[in-house]
Amino acid sequence: MTASISTRSTHIGIAAASIPSVSVNRRVARGTLKPLISTQGSVMPPRDTSRRLSPQVLSQDTDALNGFNTVEGYSTQRKEATPEALRRAHQVMLTQQQSETEKLALFRAASDAARLAEWEFHNTILTMKEVVRGQFGVDSNEAQAVGLKKKSERKRPTRPKAATAS
Known part of the structure; x- marks a missing residue:
């Protein structure tokens, strides 16, 4: 053998x-x-x-199944290779692919909604900081409490020292 x-x-x-x-x-x-x-x-x-099959391999497998449907007199003792098992496996694959596609669409929609909500939240925080700065002043403790730096705590700009020629 x-x-x-x-x-x-x-x-x-x-x-x-x-x-x-x-x-x-x-x-x-x-x-x-x-x-x-x-x-x-x-x-x-x-x-x-753990890796996905390429679309080319899946297409070849589908073509093989379609060609198998024309074969007459096929019989096997292996349960995983019976015509019913082949059709069932193909149908399960199509159902799972459809489910995946639907879930991906839902995921993309949820992701877009979350991204928009994040931006909306960020913009409202920026607006609140502007209001606090306008209402309480740029050097107030309230401005510091919302994450702004007090004007008096900013470092003053310094001029660079001129290089002396030797």
């Missing part, structure tokens, strides 16, 4: 004993390359399900 070994970057469809790549053999021997063994004995590549 021959097993096909897959690394993350290359796919080798030959017998495991006749692999010319020494680095793959070393990684398998060291245990740093850990291929997944399926129930049929063939070696499957590890899958990173």
